[in-house]
Amino acid sequence: MNAAAPAVKPKLLVATTSLAGCFGCHMSLLDIDERLLDLIDLVAFDRSPITDIKHCSPHCDVGIIEGGVCNAENVHVLHEFRKNCKILIAIGACAINGGLPAQRNSLDIGDILAAVYALPGRGVQVPNDPEIPLLLNAVHPLHEVVKIDYFLPGCPPSGDAIWKFLTDLLAGRTPSLGHGLIHYD
Amino acid sequence: MSDTQETNCFFLDDEAIPFTPGQTIIQAALTAGKYIPHLCYHPEFKPHGSCKLCTVRIDSRTIATEDGQTIKIPGRAAASCTTPAQAGQHVESNIPELLDLRRTLIQMLLVEGNHFCPSCEKSGSCLLQGLAYALGVMNPHFPQYFSKREVDASHPDILLDLNRCILCELCIRASAEVDKKHVFSLSGRGHSKHLICNAESGKLGDTNFSATDKAANVCPVGVILHKRHGFETPYGQRRFDQNPINAHAEQYAPVKEQV
Ligand code: SF4
Ligand code: SF4
Numbered sequence: 001m002n003a004a005a006p007a008v009k010p011k012l013l014v015a016t017t018s019l020a021g022c023f024g025c026h027m028s029l030l031d032i033d034e035r036l037l038d039l040i041d042l043v044a045f046d047r048s049p050i051t052d053i054k055h056c057s058p059h060c061d062v063g064i065i066e067g068g069v070c071n072a073e074n075v076h077v078l079h080e081f082r083k084n085c086k087i088l089i090a091i092g093a094c095a096i097n098g099g100l101p102a103q104r105n106s107l108d109i110g111d112i113l114a115a116v117y118a119l120p121g122r123g124v125q126v127p128n129d130p131e132i133p134l135l136l137n138a139v140h141p142l143h144e145v146v147k148i149d150y151f152l153p154g155c156p157p158s159g160d161a162i163w164k165f166l167t168d169l170l171a172g173r174t175p176s177l178g179h180g181l182i183h184y185d
Numbered sequence: 186m187s188d189t190q191e192t193n194c195f196f197l198d199d200e201a202i203p204f205t206p207g208q209t210i211i212q213a214a215l216t217a218g219k220y221i222p223h224l225c226y227h228p229e230f231k232p233h234g235s236c237k238l239c240t241v242r243i244d245s246r247t248i249a250t251e252d253g254q255t256i257k258i259p260g261r262a263a264a265s266c267t268t269p270a271q272a273g274q275h276v277e278s279n280i281p282e283l284l285d286l287r288r289t290l291i292q293m294l295l296v297e298g299n300h301f302c303p304s305c306e307k308s309g310s311c312l313l314q315g316l317a318y319a320l321g322v323m324n325p326h327f328p329q330y331f332s333k334r335e336v337d338a339s340h341p342d343i344l345l346d347l348n349r350c351i352l353c354e355l356c357i358r359a360s361a362e363v364d365k366k367h368v369f370s371l372s373g374r375g376h377s378k379h380l381i382c383n384a385e386s387g388k389l390g391d392t393n394f395s396a397t398d399k400a401a402n403v404c405p406v407g408v409i410l411h412k413r414h415g416f417e418t419p420y421g422q423r424r425f426d427q428n429p430i431n432a433h434a435e436q437y438a439p440v441k442e443q444v
């Protein structure tokens with residue numbers, strides 16, 4: 001059987017998602033521009049906003065996650081990714097240290113909801129539809145919830161940084177960014 | 186010993202570095218254009234020796250064992266900003282063990298404060314961030330403290346964002362030694378240690394602090410910020426966008442002899 005197998009490497013299966021992020025990292029992924037064509041020679045997308053597939057296949061090779069964890073649904077999605085992806089990458093400032101959403105962490109969640117949902121003359125009406133995921137009392141970076149294998153900082157990381165990172169990884173090297181590509185902002 | 190002609194040289198990662206007696210290892214190295222990471226060292230102030238980023242190993246030895254192996258006995262670890270250079274000394278700085286330890290120190294600083302670089306006015310010219318870039322720090326590793334720290338906007342020209350204070354005491358030293366005002370001090374111990382202002386209200390606006398004070402212009406991170414000047418330099422043109430922190434080490438060298 002081996003002798004008849006074509007010498008084509010199977011494509012790596014990649015899943016992506018945005019938790020408590022702004023989709024900026026996904027936009028930056030699209031910023032690798034025409035290199036996307038090279039990328040899709042090497043990878044196939046599984047669960048991702050790009051494909052609109054709703055759940056991870058059981059044997060994804062790489063999971064790329066943008067955004068930290070701010071609500072109960074984020075926790076479930078993160079666990080689904082960890083369960084189904086061999087390698088998990090935290091991409092962007094929010095995934096790595098909570099980022100902008102985590103700046104609410106010094107405030108009480110009850111006070112925040114009361115301030116945000118105070119309607120003039122009608123008191124406080126916090127939406128409580130069961131469809132709406134419950135907020136956590138604080139926003140957490142991904143590695144505080146599951147094991148993360150690689151981190152790609154930036155807000156967002158540039159298309160060039162993403163390209164360098166992914167091509168290093170696909171070539172079996174430890175990703176290294178170097179001056180100009182490593183950024184926290 | 187036999188190398189009397191090398192009296193005023195030591196070796197940094199095997200390179201001969203000249204020094205004048207009384208200079209510290211970091212002063213001589215930076216003068217010779219060799220960068221040693223540092224945060225609390227500043228060319229114009231007496232060394233403080235608190236951040237430990239500048240730690241080097243001095244006089245490691247390699248010995249041969251009976252079965253023909255060689256073993257490295259690490260030399261003593263010392264802060265190069267407080268340790269005087271000595272002739273013939275062998276100093277190691279750029280070695281994997283120390284680079285790892287420095288990364289860990291940076292990670293601990295990053296989680297101890299609230300460092301959200303994308304919204305920080307100092308981003309791009311911050312020494313903590315620049316050092317993290319140069320060392321390739323890709324993540325904070327430790328859980329975030331999310332400590333509750335104050336922002337003091339009481340002064341007309343200066344904003345004090347204590348979320349980012351690394352307790353390097355440069356502002357304290359500058360205010361005491363140069364400005365002769367003693368505006369800042371540290372209070373508390375351990376994780377509750379924090380910067381305080383010398384006013385009954387505790388507010389910077391109630392001190393005699395001025396934006397032209399030396400202390401207003403030494404903070405290596407984004408704590409002491411000049412109002413109405415945030416984000417003036419565009420992304421891509423900021424200090425460490427242009428050159429990494431370890432380029433042109435002479436920029437951190439002492440200007441004249443330290444007293
Ligand atoms: S002080 Fe430096 S490390 Fe901290 S948030 Fe600002 S730029 Fe980032
Ligand atoms: S305010 Fe800045 S200069 Fe002063 S101790 Fe904190 S980090 Fe250092």
Ligand code: FES
Binds near residue numbers: 234239
């Ligand atoms: S530079 Fe901080 S201990 Fe030497």
